[in-house]
């Protein structure tokens with residue numbers, strides 16, 4: 001993008017993606033990107049594109065003035081050649097994008113736009129410096145000219161390159177790409193098998209979110225509950241998840257109806273005879289999960305993947321009453337499951353590489369970032385997360401205020417504090433998962449009674465489905 005912005009014209013295909021995604025890496029666009037984009041599309045749009053790191057498609061880029069002509073891929077090179085000759089021979093204007101000013105908003109208006117952008121950035125990411133640096137650099141170019149902006153851009157870029165934010169975000173970038181390569185699994189040439197129907201057991205907070213994520217990506221889903229009341233409540237939650245997309249204008253009513261029609265509610269296992277994957281999301285109780293997996297083995301076809309959304313329980317324990325250890329796997333989603341991108345795929349020593357490859361593919365199709373981890377109490381995320389929650393509980397029992405702890409943590413940069421989170425997750429789940437740690441690591445867990453006492457007092461948190 002930098003290079004083509006510095007050219008005299010740009011030709012694109014209708015679907016090419018054009019953007020400056022550097023802020024995602026803790027940097028600002030270099031090589032004049034911060035200076036030329038505002039001059040090509042205006043300050044507002046340029047800031048939006050840079051600050052959100054979101055690309056635009058060729059067609060939109062054409063409407064914005066970033067691209068001068070749209071052609072089909074097979075016409076791209078020949079059209080570009082013709083434009084080069086036209087520009088060279090002055091049949092088309094010789095435009096130096098760094099000196100263009102016609103798209104720049106007048107200085108007064110520009111300052112208002114920059115002020116608004118700064119306020120937005122401070123609100124959305126108060127701990128991040130580089131978006132503000134980006135706005136400063138854009139401002140320099142507007143106030144003192146493109147060349148001056150280029151100097152400031154180069155200097156700021158060098159500074160940011162050394163920042164911890166940049167190093168961490170670059171690490172995240174490569175780590176996210178690395179998640180799809182699992183040695184001994186994805187390098188065996190295995191092809192993911194077709195998954196045409198998925199069953200979800202439990203229509204509570206997690207089950208309804210998982211079912212939503214699946215139907216949103218076109219998977220027909222059977223949702224099983226214990227009785228009609230809970231089933232209707234579960235289906236209601238899925239509908240509400242989709243309805244909120246309609247309200248936000250992200251989904252048409254027609255698409256809503258089509259998506260909902262992929263969901264079928266059931267109360268028994270009769271419809272499980274042709275499912276390719278089951279994701280169990282009932283409460284965190286070992287005996288209940290063991291019984292469910294024993295039942296699944298009886299009703300589901302031999303090839304069916306048997307996944308659990310358990311937060312903490314050792315999968316070997318869940319599968320103890322079955323002979324299907326090679327197809328038992330963890331599919332650990334995070335709440336709200338239809339929104340949060342992480343999917344922890346838990347494999348035991350016996351889980352087959354094929355089952356992992358299949359779940360990786362489903363994860364990708366439902367637009368998650370699947371991360372394959374080993375099996376143990378708490379897996380990777382909760383194993384890290386639990387000591388953090390415990391430390392917060394310890395502080396409260398030593399006299400600290402819950403709201404103060406949450407405030408400090410939010411200020412540090414977490415989206416919310418540990419107590420707000422436990423409220424959202426639901427005390428039933430928090431207690432059940434906490435118990436797993438206390439039972440499995442008694443010598444290094446702190447047993448707090450705070451949450452159990454609150455629940456006993458009827459203060460249940462936001463997820464009111466607990467204990468069902």
Ligand SMILES: NC(=O)c1ccc[n+]([C@@H]2O[C@H](COP(=O)([O-])OP(=O)(O)OC[C@H]3O[C@@H](n4cnc5c(N)ncnc54)[C@H](O)[C@@H]3O)[C@@H](O)[C@H]2O)c1
Pocket residue numbers: 201202203204205206207224225226230281282283284285288292309310311312332333334335424425426428429433463465466467468
């Ligand atoms: N709440 C979270 O943030 C979170 C996050 C990740 C994972 N998890 C895990 O997901 C699982 C479910 O948690 P939740 O928060 O959705 O619980 P929940 O209490 O909201 O929902 C559980 C649902 O399972 C249903 N159920 C119970 N037995 C059933 C059976 N035999 N057949 C069908 N349905 C049955 C209940 O009726 C209830 O609706 C737990 O293992 C939990 O550890 C929860």
